[in-house]
Amino acid sequence: MRKTRFFGIPLLLPYLKRYRSEIVGMILFSAFGSVIDIAVPLFQRYALNRFVTQNDLGTMPAFIAIYFTAIVIAAGFNYVSCIWGMKVEVGMDRDLRNAAFSHLQTLSFSYFNQNSVGYIHSRVMSDTSRIGALVSWTLLDSVWQFGYIVGAVVVMFVMNARLALVVTSVLPIVVLLYALFEKKLVSVNREIREQNARITGDFNEGIMGARTIKSLVLEEKLSAGFAWETETMRRKSIAGARLRGMFAVTMSFASSLALALVLWKGGLIAKEQIGTFSMFMSYAQGLMEPIRWVVDAISDLITARVNIERLMKLMNTQSDVTDSAAVTERYGDCFEPRRQNWESIHGDIVFEDVSFRYPDGEENVLEHFNLDVPFGTNLAIVGETGAGKSTLANLICRFYEPTSGRLLIDGRDARERSQNWLRSSIACVLQTPHLFSGSIRENLLYGNEEATEEEIREALEMVSATELIRRLPQGLETDVGEGGDLLSTGEKQLISFARAILAKPRILILDEATASVDTVTEKKIQSAMERMIQGRTSIVIAHRLSTVRDADMILVVQDGKIVEQGKHDALMAKRGMYYRLYTRQYEDEATTAALR
Ligand SMILES: Nc1ncnc2c1ncn2[C@@H]1O[C@H](COP(=O)(O)OP(=O)(O)OP(=O)(O)O)[C@@H](O)[C@H]1O
């Protein structure tokens, strides 16, 4: 990855802008806060010199009043800058997450094929929170602490340059020591985090793969592996704790050393200046903690660069399928569609000399593919696994764009109109159906928000799901769980089928839509399909050829090319590929039936 300047912070500017006043306020208040922190030893000096050495108590009431006011103001500054810091942190968290989530919605399929869920998840969750903390707390602390260091050093030099020199002489050593420790700590912490991720991963596998583990009798082997991982975690954690312990000891040693130096060279201060002496002691001790903070902040900044760069890489990823500026201007985007400008869609589809290769694919899946599907056609696509059937469906939905050639919708290049315009008129039922967590009713309404109770009932009846709903304890209100996983695959397919019916699409695509339902249900759905495809363009991809016998046109594809095309009877008469596929399947089914 290209290295960015200034730890990648400039990349965040567009997001920081909104919080300009909070950030400026936070910095100013932290600076004021550190000024008061610096002043405290000066108060001490005054009190000792005046009240003890000179035994003059005349200014005592004024002193108390000023001192008290300063402390109250410091507390106030601290409080306000903390509030602002928190506002910036949670605000940035929210903004970055929203931006990342919205951006993910605009990305095309290929991004999700190329990046794992885990990877995307940690970009959106942990990178954002790390960045939020960086621009709030790290910034606030470093201003405060750095201000303290600079101020304290200046005051010491003004008061007594020689003694100041003695005290500050230990600082470079301390900074160096901290930097070394910090570097080691960062790497140990990273190892601990990675080990933790490994343990979480193992846990996930143990839970998700529980059934496979049991069936392969892998319990003992996996448990031993897991025990080894947790043991490694234990060792690494102890090493980390030891290091932190040493760090703490070194820190207190360093501050004792600075203190010792003040005591040793205290003679540089005149006897009556007991206050100055005590002030030096306070600074000598008080300097160590801020130095640690600043070193900490710098190392945070260095390590957070990776988080910033990774998140920004996600934000800057362009979708492979984008609408041109002119198209967006007229038709709107997925967040603000301009429906008033949308032409109503008819439903003619034409592939014109289309060649296509997947973005990460090695060879063309389609080559010079031509196909005309006029409105109302009931097209069936059959062919062997990997022939390119789903690819055709993906192109029609514009999940991918042709590498060359054109896809025409109603006679015009699909790219002349927005993706949303097209997709709002297409319904797809896929082999791997997906439902959202929520009730069945909610899932059905995703197809069409305005569907009436009557329409829902009809749609469910059409796909023979009425019985299924009746069996469920809460009927339509039953929660389907994450991804619909509380239902079987076949049941999910039925619900997504009903959802497609409710959407009343002009173009209907069924990609192995009935692959996971039993043959009885399939028969019922088929009769529903016959009614459903009336007045629409439909594309049915099927492995079970008996389901596509009645199609207006059957395409037999192989290696991305149409090898045969026609109606069932004609294709059977041809005795070619379709005939072979059909008879082979028919024999299989007949054999199975005979064996029953
Ligand atoms: N996301 C992808 N990236 C790269 N190559 C892909 C991708 N999806 C599919 N392919 C390749 O494209 C070819 C056609 O795949 P496609 O999914 O269209 O087949 P299919 O006819 O639908 O097969 P099946 O009957 O198994 O569903 C295959 O060789 C496959 O390896």
Ligand SMILES: [Mg+2]
């Ligand atoms: Mg497929």
